[in-house]
Amino acid sequence: MSGFLHVSPADLATVGPEIVLCLLGMALVLLDAFAKGLRPAFPYVTLGGLALANFLGGYAPGSAFAGAIEGSELTRFVDLLALAAVALATLGADALLTRHKRNQGEFYALLLWSASGLMLMVKGNDLLVVFLGLELMSIALYVLATWYRELPEAAEAGMKYFLMGALASTFFLYGIATVYGRLGSTRLTALKGSLAGGEGFSDPMLQVGLLAIVAALAFKIALVPFHSWAPDVYQGMTTPAVAFLSTAPKAAAVVVAVKVLATLAPSGLGEPWRPLLSVLAILSILFGNVVALAQRDLKRMLAYSGIAQMGYVAIGLATFDGAAFEGILVFLAGYLATNIAAFLAVAALSNGETEPHPLADLAGMGRQRPFAASVLTLAMLSLTGLPPTVGFIGKLLVFRAAIDAGLMTLALVGIFGSLVSAGYYLRVVYTLWMKEPSREVAAPEEDVLSGAAYILVAAAMLVLGVLPRPLLDLARAAIQSLPH
């Protein structure tokens, strides 16, 4: 551990973005305590900090902190996703929170801390660092879940998320302990290839340990059967925070799963693993989509839809080759833009953060709030995977990789799931445009920030759907930086 005592500037530069986000979070908490008048400026300060973190993240990749942390194109990709998610959540949150006077600096601070945690988690080259990042990410989210703490739903969401998250953490720790016990190290580099046949495969304890780690990640990703927290947390948590929670942390957990599995089994997954991941994928797709069909609350529906969407990602995990990993990254990036679009629009079109979000409230909103309704429509088409949206590109890559690897059953389940999902995604669309309004809404108080968020996410969904090359190139470079 002596490496941690001699911290070089290069070490610090590798975690530069994380440091900036953490410090900025602290500054916002202090500012909120001593200069409440500055609250309207907080979103701008947050955006500035994100821009700075992005600038610092452009630093050349490499190993730092004696190999405990490693920056690469892959971690850079996740950094970008995390920063984008915080930025969009911030843009969308300001007006909503200000309306209820809940725009304290802590909201942005918690988002920033959570983002820095998830960025650290992906950079971690040591399972313990990964765990630290995971906890920082999660604890900030537990608190965010109870942002409207006077609401019973929010309290329930926070409590449930915390208890279930703590359970997942113990799984993760148990896994680390087992790995350490069997192999004498928690460094991913030291574990490299330990699953590639030979002893690793015949060592049941190690398998159990890894299973525990994968289960903990599956919990964060909300794959069936580790999904049960998602609907309640989504429903009780304030919507802009859900926009973040449902995208960047899931993406980071997926990338960690890719990184760990690809390191431990560089030449492909062995026997119990591919069937296992396939089962997770199939269960998530079928369960998520079918249950989403029955939902009448938008946020619960999107929670189950998220479970199904992560099922498509799990198809990529089960496929387990370079093409599939690229597909996963592209899918995650598209999902991030799309899901944030969906949640921001849902927040804007509903009665307010302290009220429920029934689907019926959307009736006729296409006429009354065409801008937000169009964004939500686009998001629904992208989640369905219809071209020319980015959701199509993600599915194209993931399904193509699965079919090329001979996993036709998984592809067919995915396709079937997409068809079922059209049933509930398009229900949102027809409620918006084809139903008579059930209520009159006040003239929309369109604020500049959420307007900017809408334009950004809509552009991301359409432009990346039509011209996906930049995104594909980024994803390719990221996957090539994985240890071979």
Next chain:
Amino acid sequence: MLDSSTSIQWLGADILTTLVFLPSLGALVLLFLSNEAKNAIRAVALVTSGATLAVSVAVLAKFNPAVAGLEAFRPLLVDRPWIPRFGIRYLLGVDGISLVLVVLTTLLTLCVLIFSFGQTIPKLRGYVAAFLVLETGMIGSLVALDAVLFYVFWEVMLIPMYFIIGIWGGKRRIYATMKFVLFTLAGSLLMFVAILFASGVHARTTGILSFSLLEWIPAASSGAWGLTAAQSGLLFWAFAVAFLVKVPLWPLHTWLPDAHVEAPTGGSIILAGVLLKLGTYGLLRFAIPLFPGAAARYTPLIAVLALVGVVYGAWVAAAQKDMKKLVAYSSVSHLALVVLGIFAGNVTAVSGAVMQMVGHGLTTGLLFLLVGVLYERRHTREMADYGGVASQVPVTTTLFVIAVLGSVGLPGLNGFVGEFLILAGVFKANVAWAAVAATGLILGAIYLLTLVQKVFWGPNRVKANLGLTDINGWEFAGAFPMIVLVVVLGVWPQPVLDLVRNSVETVVQIAAVRMVP
């Protein structure tokens, strides 16, 4: 591959790209107009769809129908990388078959928009925009030669039609539009899997990562893909089902009557006039040339389904009381005949099928248009609510009679040419099929003429019809080009037949290679 610099440039973009995206450009302009600015919206609609028609005619003029084989696509080919990592290209090209349908599409879209100005349509801006985006999807599907690009345009067609039926449709519009979308999507998603699988096969057997039909068709039809009979069968059906749902062939047709009855008139015209043809076009472009062996194996089954469709569609149409439902079921019957012609597999029948695709687009489009004229005034489509209105609406009646006669295949009108060629070709292939198909035509004559008789002839029994006004200027302007073509192409069908001959022969030749499993 052909260098894209040889393609013809027009205002900086090649002519096919212009053709595909010009309508969407118009839709984009509409975004900046107020819904109240009716005249500006009309102007944009007319200019955009008129210009698109002009461009399609320019493509027609540049196209050389004398080139045979897949070479026919070459002169106007547009080939640019799109997602090079996976060999997905922005590949556009036309042959005689797609070109005829492109011109039909641009013409019908213009007619529908003109027609709609004569009707009361709420939210006109969105209505026009939906049709323009739909036009991009339709033309794109017809000119795309990369399988993924084709799939993209194919799905792009879905969304505007979903809105057209769902927003401007009748009482059960949401049910109808969801049914339409889910049926189509179920078929197309299977096709999507088949496309991905086929590209994997192509990459493994030829070493080239490509989705180009110009590379797929020679490789697949020569047996270079090395598919087993089971594989080619499954792939064939994955494509065929996507297209047969769209056609729609019995028993996949159940979405059609609902969609037609609930759709606004313009939606019905485009649905019957173009969208259904994209199903038969897909059979000719993808399912049959890629898997000729499987197509041959399953021809008897599809022929039986088509014959059931011909008779069933006609039979059910004869039992309808709702005019629109009657015309919708007549489409089921007529399109089944087209499918039969396509699978008869000789040049006569396939030429007839293409001719009938055009003919049906015009005549059925007209029938829906004219039913729409009556509905606009009386808000009912029940035949019993009319009767003897010929004296009130002489112009509408005349047009309707011409359309009906065209539809039942009266010599001298367009429908005759297609139906005759199909029957002659089918007769060569299988006498029994021809015999059954002919009965469908006879039934067709009966129910369509009965429709005319019940609605237009006889005494005027319903008082409400006394004040019925005739077709107005915009509506007539929309119908007129279609009527003219029904007559002109009936008397003088040769230009269309010349245009498609080589393309049809190419498909027939590829399909005739039946040693491939």
